[in-house]
Amino acid sequence: MPSQDSYTVVALDAMGGDYAPANVVAGAVDAMREAGGRFGIALVGRRDAIESALGGRACPDGCTIAHASEVITMDDAPTAALKTKRDSSISIGLGMVREGTAHAFVSAGNTGAVFSASTLILGRLEGVGRPTIGTLIPTAVKPCLLLDAGANVDCRPDHLFEFGVMGSVFMTTMQGRTAPRVGLLNIGEEKSKGGEVVQEAYARLAASSLNFAGNVEGRDVLTGVVDVVVCDGFVGNVLLKFGESVPGFLKARFTDLAGRSLGGKLVGLVARNSLRSVMKELDYQEYGGVPVLGVRGVSIIGHGGSTPKAIKNMIFRAEEMVARRLPANIQDAIKKQHA
């Protein structure tokens, strides 16, 4: 990892996401206004598209354009796209981080491609078998980090253990948690629960210096009983997507429930609005994307539908990760755990 003691530049994938480059450029403009020169942005992508999104305005102070001629779309197969589109905004942006001309990468583009490219171009931290992505989710108390969120479908016990280490460092470094409680997602509390992989992961976590809280079940995630929930990417992805679908489902049921009477309609309206307020409060956009952990640098992947506000939040989050030396802290912790 290049050292970073002075001016930070965030390489921003201008071509990533369903509303790129418009939303990305708008988020960058907002971020630069708020940042007041504290750090800079490199908008990576096709110069003409970026300039068109700027609508004739000049690039704001602190913001530069780094041209990349190719675009990896949301539908591209990640590995193939990285091979055939070598001049993509994802490859160019991550290359800048590797070379030290930028210090973090942010993209709302193809998750698989950004994850793979982060691993391939930045490289894994020493001792990390599998880089991972983690998602902050709301709980009854404070947000917890669930990882792996979908990058690693099949995991060995070592990988799950490393997710625990990396998640713990993330919650300390980025959320100020002291001795974060790490839970292993399982189908029961007893250490004999689950398959072989999960049982071995339990043993490794229990033998470590992490603040291991044992197994947690599906019903425990939202209570906030732990700060970090460790699982493989298959389970994590299914759980996160299921969770995202609940509000829409309930909203429709509230409508059904309300029926046709005026009183019923009022009740339905109040219930739906309350739900909307709660969900807004829990909005992923506030959390600013999912970090790639375990690579030699800062990389954040945003939702394909990211708004300018979400892009702006990710930029600030990325700058914070650089300032707080997240990758170096993870490297230290991994070395210590493997020692």
Place this chain on the structure above:
Amino acid sequence: MPSQDSYTVVALDAMGGDYAPANVVAGAVDAMREAGGRFGIALVGRRDAIESALGGRACPDGCTIAHASEVITMDDAPTAALKTKRDSSISIGLGMVREGTAHAFVSAGNTGAVFSASTLILGRLEGVGRPTIGTLIPTAVKPCLLLDAGANVDCRPDHLFEFGVMGSVFMTTMQGRTAPRVGLLNIGEEKSKGGEVVQEAYARLAASSLNFAGNVEGRDVLTGVVDVVVCDGFVGNVLLKFGESVPGFLKARFTDLAGRSLGGKLVGLVARNSLRSVMKELDYQEYGGVPVLGVRGVSIIGHGGSTPKAIKNMIFRAEEMVARRLPANIQDAIKKQHA
């Protein structure tokens, strides 16, 4: 499977559940009142405890007591308990089904013990590698069956395929669905998604005569896009328990949201009540427990906290499964798919 063309007897585990035998006996009394002599119940358990729960009343018409001296508790390790407590209500009740003196077994007791005993005592249907349990869950349209719900943590492609077959038969036989749509729970739509096991299961399902709808993601479950969701028991258990925890989480957030003003309190009250109404409508108790599928007989496992109403519903559901020959239908379908 013993043939069953006349009077059905449901063997009911009087000692199973957190409120046994009180809730179980109360549910049996209610069921016999409603059944009007159409079928009978054998209350299986300690005679003294059952008589005490009857509070001096005589056993209702159609209801008998089958004494079993031992009780497997919710905390017992399933396999060990089945070995050491050979005269448990679970073993005796399932033995009656095997011998043909009863035709279905219902228990709100130790899930693992009831599942294992159902497999061991009733035996697997021919061609079934792994019996399974399925849970009916609400969707935006009609309930769908998710299986495996937690019995089989590690599954081979064959097992997942069989779950699809058995789930499909269940939905046709018990819910009247024509050509039920079967979905494979995965982390993306493409058949290349997921690990090896899931990919092979996809191929098997796609090559079968089932109405296979391809992969479904976590976000699709509640939309009702499929009638049957196939997954391994680890994912299924985590998902179901997570889902159960959502209403409590939202209820607390509605309260927080309401704040202290009178208007806010009213809004919070309306939102919480709406949520309660929706959840009540979706209450698992209405669905009547989870069936054990793939064994030579009818066996239903209820929630440990089952109310008398839940017990009553499970008894009726069990009688229906016997009348509609669910195990025989599953046997036919498995033979056909393997042919």
